[in-house]
Amino acid sequence: MIRFTLNDKAAEVEAESDTPLLWVLRDILQLTGTKFGCGMAQCGACTVHLDGQAIRSCVMPISAIEGKSVKTIEGLKPDSNHPVQQAWIEHNVPQCGYCQSGQIMSAVALLEQNPDPDDEAIDNFMQGNICRCGTYPRIKAAIKTAAKSLNTTSNNKFNYELATNVGENV
Amino acid sequence: MKTPTDLKNVSRRDFLKYTGVASTGLVLGMAVPTQTVWAATESKSNELNLFVSIEQDSTVNIVCHRSEMGQGIRTGIPQIVAEELCADWSKVNVVQGLANAAYGSQNTDGSRSIRNFYTAMRQMGASARTMLESAGAKFWKVSVDKVYAENGFVVNKTTNQKLSFGYLAELASKIPAPNLDKLTFKKPENFNIIGKPVPIVDLPKMVNGTTEFGQDVLVEGMVYASIERSPVIGAKVKSVYKDDALKVKGVIDIVVMPEQSFPVVFKPLNGVAVIATNTWAALKGRKALKVEWDLGENKKHDSEQYLAELSNSIVTKGKVVRKVGDAYQALEQAKHKISGTYTVPYLVHAPMEPPAATAVVNDDGCEIWACTQAPQGAQQTVAGVLGLKPEQVKVNITLLGGGFGRKSKHDFSAEAAILAKHTAKPVKVIWSREDDIKSGYYHSISVQHYEAGLTDSKSVSAWIQRTAFPSIIWTFNDQVNEPSDMELGLGFGDMPFTIDNLLCEKHQAPAHLRIGWLRSVCNIQHGFALGSFVDEVAIKSGKSTQQMWLELLGEDKKLDVKTQGFDYKNYDMPIEDYPIDIARLKNVLNLVVEKANVNQATLENEAWGISVHRSFLSYVAVATKVSVIDGQVKVLEMVNVIDAGRIINPDRVKSQMEGAMIFGLSIALMGQIDVKNGTVVQSNYHDYPILRMHQSPEIQSFIVESDELAAGVGEPGVPPVAASLCNAIFKASGKRIRDLPINKHFRV
Numbered sequence: 001m002i003r004f005t006l007n008d009k010a011a012e013v014e015a016e017s018d019t020p021l022l023w024v025l026r027d028i029l030q031l032t033g034t035k036f037g038c039g040m041a042q043c044g045a046c047t048v049h050l051d052g053q054a055i056r057s058c059v060m061p062i063s064a065i066e067g068k069s070v071k072t073i074e075g076l077k078p079d080s081n082h083p084v085q086q087a088w089i090e091h092n093v094p095q096c097g098y099c100q101s102g103q104i105m106s107a108v109a110l111l112e113q114n115p116d117p118d119d120e121a122i123d124n125f126m127q128g129n130i131c132r133c134g135t136y137p138r139i140k141a142a143i144k145t146a147a148k149s150l151n152t153t154s155n156n157k158f159n160y161e162l163a164t165n166v167g168e169n170v
Numbered sequence: 171m172k173t174p175t176d177l178k179n180v181s182r183r184d185f186l187k188y189t190g191v192a193s194t195g196l197v198l199g200m201a202v203p204t205q206t207v208w209a210a211t212e213s214k215s216n217e218l219n220l221f222v223s224i225e226q227d228s229t230v231n232i233v234c235h236r237s238e239m240g241q242g243i244r245t246g247i248p249q250i251v252a253e254e255l256c257a258d259w260s261k262v263n264v265v266q267g268l269a270n271a272a273y274g275s276q277n278t279d280g281s282r283s284i285r286n287f288y289t290a291m292r293q294m295g296a297s298a299r300t301m302l303e304s305a306g307a308k309f310w311k312v313s314v315d316k317v318y319a320e321n322g323f324v325v326n327k328t329t330n331q332k333l334s335f336g337y338l339a340e341l342a343s344k345i346p347a348p349n350l351d352k353l354t355f356k357k358p359e360n361f362n363i364i365g366k367p368v369p370i371v372d373l374p375k376m377v378n379g380t381t382e383f384g385q386d387v388l389v390e391g392m393v394y395a396s397i398e399r400s401p402v403i404g405a406k407v408k409s410v411y412k413d414d415a416l417k418v419k420g421v422i423d424i425v426v427m428p429e430q431s432f433p434v435v436f437k438p439l440n441g442v443a444v445i446a447t448n449t450w451a452a453l454k455g456r457k458a459l460k461v462e463w464d465l466g467e468n469k470k471h472d473s474e475q476y477l478a479e480l481s482n483s484i485v486t487k488g489k490v491v492r493k494v495g496d497a498y499q500a501l502e503q504a505k506h507k508i509s510g511t512y513t514v515p516y517l518v519h520a521p522m523e524p525p526a527a528t529a530v531v532n533d534d535g536c537e538i539w540a541c542t543q544a545p546q547g548a549q550q551t552v553a554g555v556l557g558l559k560p561e562q563v564k565v566n567i568t569l570l571g572g573g574f575g576r577k578s579k580h581d582f583s584a585e586a587a588i589l590a591k592h593t594a595k596p597v598k599v600i601w602s603r604e605d606d607i608k609s610g611y612y613h614s615i616s617v618q619h620y621e622a623g624l625t626d627s628k629s630v631s632a633w634i635q636r637t638a639f640p641s642i643i644w645t646f647n648d649q650v651n652e653p654s655d656m657e658l659g660l661g662f663g664d665m666p667f668t669i670d671n672l673l674c675e676k677h678q679a680p681a682h683l684r685i686g687w688l689r690s691v692c693n694i695q696h697g698f699a700l701g702s703f704v705d706e707v708a709i710k711s712g713k714s715t716q717q718m719w720l721e722l723l724g725e726d727k728k729l730d731v732k733t734q735g736f737d738y739k740n741y742d743m744p745i746e747d748y749p750i751d752i753a754r755l756k757n758v759l760n761l762v763v764e765k766a767n768v769n770q771a772t773l774e775n776e777a778w779g780i781s782v783h784r785s786f787l788s789y790v791a792v793a794t795k796v797s798v799i800d801g802q803v804k805v806l807e808m809v810n811v812i813d814a815g816r817i818i819n820p821d822r823v824k825s826q827m828e829g830a831m832i833f834g835l836s837i838a839l840m841g842q843i844d845v846k847n848g849t850v851v852q853s854n855y856h857d858y859p860i861l862r863m864h865q866s867p868e869i870q871s872f873i874v875e876s877d878e879l880a881a882g883v884g885e886p887g888v889p890p891v892a893a894s895l896c897n898a899i900f901k902a903s904g905k906r907i908r909d910l911p912i913n914k915h916f917r918v
Contacts, residue, residue: 016419019450027394027448032386033379035571037522038603039453042855045522073379085377092369092821095829096240097376098383098522098571123864130855132522132572133240134832135825136866 004065006031007075017063022046024062025072033073033101037130044129047102047109048072054109056128073101076108084108087146095133103129107143116147220272221251221294224302228322228336230257235267236287237278237543238372239521239573240829241884242822245370246284247291249818253363254295254356255302257335258322264371269545269565277544279578279687280741281786281882284818288880296353298342305342306333358816358877367821372569383571384526384541385600392528392596393422395589396452398459399441399609402848403434403683404466410442411460418458420451425592427585428555433648434684436551436580439609443589449600469848471682473615476845477513480617480638480679484511488636488675489652491663492736500632500671504623508710512620512699513909514892516843516850517613519688520858523571524601529586531594535562536587541570543578551580552587563587574833575687579611607858608850611686612843614639614679618699623671628711630722632671635703637662637696640681651680653692655737661696661785661889663736666750668724674736683845689833693785693889698838698910701781701893705900715780715897716763719756726753741787747879748787755784758791758811758874765872766793766809775799776806779897781890786882788814789874792831792890795867798903803916805835805867805895813874815881820873827871827887834891836861839918842911865918 003012025031037045041056049071110125223231232248306324307314323332375381412424423445430437446452527540542548545565553560590597616639623632643650708718728749759782768778782791795807840859844851852858896907
């Protein structure tokens with residue numbers, strides 16, 4: 001039995017210790033928002049947060065999760081009210097949508113580390129997330145919009161929430 | 171074009187049958203036996219057609235019968251219906267239609283959803299609106315010309331009273347459907363949903379992870395399957411060592427798939443399935459499996475050697491496809507000669523979501539959930555492998571995590587059905603990325619050879635072009651060993667030039683892999699070769715690429731290639747409705763030069779390249795700016811212009827064009843599938859790379875405003891990309907690339 005925190009709630013699962021977190025989420029916990037794209041940390045479709053850091057859940061064995069905190073797209077803001085989700089809506093980013101859970105989780109992690117990333121910082125952080133439909137220009141624009149919104153939101157509603165999240169995860 | 175003449179009301183039960191949705195409200199169903207919607211493939215039926223129902227709370231359910239794979243069709247089709255219905259867009263609920271011939275073709279490929287259904291969808295909306303208006307008139311006891319529909323209400327012109335669609339729906343549903351010839355349509359200048367950048371309907375769910383793709387389907391009691399498939403096409407299972415696999419915790423069963431024969435069609439590949447209680451156990455079990463294969467003839471296939479052989483034969487005379495004058499003689503007499511041979515390797519789709527299907531089989535039939543581009547095809551294929559009638563197979567269409575042509579093939583749906591029958595449990599077949607890359611329906615490996623003769627004054631007097639590639643038709647008929655007219659009509663036999671001595675020829679090229687269609691299909695290689703060669707001829711003639719195109723295109727006209735001997739299919743549309751319009755081609759070319767400011771001086775090591783191509787009845791020009799420094803190509807900017815006739819959703823057209831630029835860059839810069847000993851060498855994104863964000867340029871997309879008939883959008887952006895890029899690289903570096911991908915020559 002492996003115990004961890006999932007989207008701010010206690011979770012426990014019975015799974016072979018080498019099972020990647022991705023398949024625990026998808027098959028056992030039935031949280032299918034986290035996607036399978038490559039199985040070898042090449043595409044980023046399976047990106048989730050582990051203790052606040054973006055990781056590829058397809059190569060993270062469940063045994064390494066014990067006692068840690070996992071956040072998936074379902075735990076971000078179910079009402080889609082996170083500034084990054086809102087920016088994605090504003091820019092009409094997705095085409096097929098399949099990679100977007102991973103893109104959004106990466107973008108949120110980027111902005112938590114670097115609230116005002118320039119093009120190079122966005123490229124560097126986001127290049128682990130493939131989008132076959134080619135939504136990169138809009139993802140980049142949305143990240144900039146989200147950054148602006150996070151930095152200018154009158155005081156601190158979003159900053160406060162982010163700080164809370166980070167605090168909980170650490 | 172024939173138009174439908176009859177409308178019928180349909181019942182709530184019919185709505186349930188076609189959509190799987192039990193409407194709680196009142197079904198205002200439109201039933202239309204129509205010729206228009208049957209024009210495309212698959213359906214010979216003249217049954218009911220049904221797209222609209224209205225709930226008491228004024229929710230308007232609109233059926234989308236086409237598959238959503240990122241092109242925005244679940245928004246585009248309802249936009250058309252809602253416009254003519256005068257619906258309130260905020261009340262529209264999109265319902266995915268099940269596989270059913272009653273809808274007409276559901277085969278979502280060929281960039282044809284809008285052009286094939288624009289008229290029919292307007293009729294659906296207009297007839298529902300007419301019935302609501304009649305209901306309003308009846309309610310107020312006034313004549314129907316005294317009322318009108320607007321934004322979800324019927325308004326009484328005299329009193330300005332309003333009744334909601336929801337309030338009127340029951341009354342409306344009892345009114346006979348109007349004759350089609352009695353319908354009135356909105357004038358385009360009054361459109362307020364068509365032509366507007368409506369956000370996609372699935373957007374809110376896409377950003378919180380609650381959409382359902384094929385890989386996401388969960389069915390009570392379901393087990394998971396991963397299949398070890400033949401490494402060579404035609405290979406047969408000789409023996410299976412199961413013991414180690416069966417020891418893996420969670421593995422339930424090992425199943426040898428039924429052996430298949432040529433032609434490959436959409437049959438599952440020969441293979442061995444591992445069935446387990448979860449995906450990971452199935453994947454681990456599969457690794458522990460030992461399968462011995464009888465590889466068969468195709469084990470000799472080597473793509474590098476094959477390309478060399480095609481490159482040798484392509485410089486010799488081939489079989490005539492299209493002919494004007496005597497090109498051989500004219501070439502002989504030409505003052506200057508120029509030639510080039512262009513190659514494109516095998517390519518694969520690699521959609522972000524690998525194929526997946528889930529099936530349940532019981533005494534009544536089969537129910538399947540699949541990310542399929544062609545639900546009726548899936549229905550027929552599944553019925554075939556299970557020995558059922560198509561109507562015994564219910565196909566639910568999930569969202570598709572990308573398609574690009576891969577998900578038009580039904581092998582994965584058939585696999586799920588076979589295994590569900592075998593295990594008597596619901597089975598989800600999961601394709602891994604390795605399965606997707608190694609067991610695809612590949613875009614053909616190809617060789618193109620071009621020769622031109624120039625006069626003293628550097629005008630083109632002779633033009634010979636040849637092509638050779640294994641045909642998609644081989645997938646369905648293994649006796650075929652040369653390109654078909656359908657494929658030659660994708661940028662080769664329909665090439666738009668007027669030259670006194672012109673010859674198009676083809677060569678044989680037998681197939682050794684499953685060949686399929688990939689976004690823009692043979693336009694990929696033909697657009698690359700033609701756009702590159704025009705640039706080469708321009709340079710030889712001392713002209714700009716734009717000048718050269720304009721000269722070769724000649725005066726504005728509607729080009730008729732049939733009179734030159736080529737049996738042109740024109741994407742299955744009448745040439746009178748969708749001519750090869752040279753003026754439109756020139757227009758997008760001139761616009762892209764202007765918008766990108768191509769002729770302005772650039773920095774050293776930087777340059778613009780351009781190309782233009784007509785495909786899927788649309789006209790697209792692309793300008794690409796690169797830098798080439800120390801062996802590194804960087805794509806800096808891309809500008810594109812599309813003329814696709816009438817546009818339904820400009821934002822989705824732009825997003826498709828952005829995507830097409832990036833798809834085209836992936837192909838041109840890095841796309842390569844190699845085959846050794848009959849087996850695909852690449853396996854995942856590390857060795858079949860897809861463009862990443864740091865490689866993605868700034869993109870500007872422009873749409874030509876047009877009242878012409880709606881044409882394709884999903885695919886036509888791709889073909890000009892490779893040529894515009896290679897032309898830019900030549901100008902920046904002096905290196906002409908004729909063999910894709912570019913990363914054989916430069917770091918990218």
